[in-house]
Amino acid sequence: MSQVKIGLEIHAQITELESKLFCSCRGNYRDQRPNTNICETCCGLPGTLPIINKKAIEYSAMTSVALGCSVPDKIIFYRKNYFYPDLPKNFQITQYNVYGFSSIGIGGSFELDDSRKIRISRIQLEEDPGRIAYLEGGTNARNSALIDYNRAGVALIEIVTEPDFTNPKEVRLFLNKLSLTLEHLAVCDTLLEGSVRCDVNVSMNGGNKVEIKNINSFKEVERAINYEITRQTNMYKRSIKIVSETRHWDDRKKITFMSRSKEAEHDYRYFPEPDIPMIVLGDKFIANIRNHMPELPNQRFDRFVSGYKLSEHASNILINDKKLADFFESILKLYFSPVEIANFLITDFKSMILDDAESTGYLKNMKVKPEHIAELVKMIAADEISRITAKDILVKIFESGMLPSEIVNDSNSLKIADEKILMDAVESVFNTEKSAVEDARTNHEAINFLLGKVMKYTSGRADPKIAMRLINNKLKKPNA
Ligand SMILES: [Zn+2]
16 A cells, blocks of 8 residues: 555635735725736736735734744745736735744644644745636636636635645545635635635655645545545556646646746745735734634534534534534524534524535525524424424525414415314224224234324324323223
């Protein structure tokens, strides 16, 4: 078995920011006409000066603390020089670890769920380049591309790991947990298209490192790594030397292809950015960040288990979907019954939204609000409706946005507790299911089958407790 080493460079946009990193153009460039969210500064016109966004420093320091990194007392910025059409200034303002200075975070570690630790080498704050839209044929074809600078200058947090991953599955676990953490920090809405991008380094048997650039989704990251491991394994088998290079992932053809030989660090001619003076963060700033950290996923998990008495299973499902966990807690404010509400959300509710779950903002655009679920679970707890009826009502809420009580009044779907009506149902089932009735006299388990038939007969509206009593009573009579 070959030895595989994988390292990641993750670029997460600070989507919470109102403005770009060094100018007052809007941070949210999405849904705007190309090249309208730009100014002299983010386009790098002569005579302009960058002004740092203070909030971006706070968010990146917070992220550094959350990933176990230390935050230095002073930071400076660097120019990374390279020529590429998406870079209007021909350099990117970023951070670099030299001359006794470090980026905003260094030397952290992040625990995977199986408690394996991945070392974080550094976290740096930098600006996003513009966006290149390739026309038909993809990046491989030699035809035209369009450039949109709306994104140029948006604040990015770059998270660089050590090459501690040994397989694509670990990478997926890490990325999932990282994006959950970024969401809990309210730094990045990871569901927004292109808000988290990933570069991957893969090396095998101590050989040269191959970098795969700019993969847009986590699923594709796993695929690209798998492809690259297979490609390099095949080259080893044929004794072909692996060269250090940068490759691109073609997510239509599902292959990596060579784009350029990899630059060495000196090719970038890093030098301190002369237009931004050294920024002294100071002990007070760092202490303040540490004392006001938002609740992180692990802490939330502990609170759900010990505070709300939820099972670890239920807590995990909720917390792995931050929007669902927030939804859960806003229902609790209206009706405090954590176990019942969690149970309803992770079963009936989640199964209904499953198809939709990966689409952006599924809870934001939904007609179902916390008050709907609070009322619905309350009705189940008060035995006013059965769980089956509750599911039907939920479907109607999804469609109409009406409150459960309104739907019940409309459709008369209340649970049937009337013994006369229920007895009719039981009689009818006993008449049609004669062999099951005989079976149920000796085999206790078969009674559930009869109960199921009664529920079906009443379209799920029978009160199961009363129906069960009636069935048992009837079984005791010899001529039933
Ligand atoms: Zn601008």
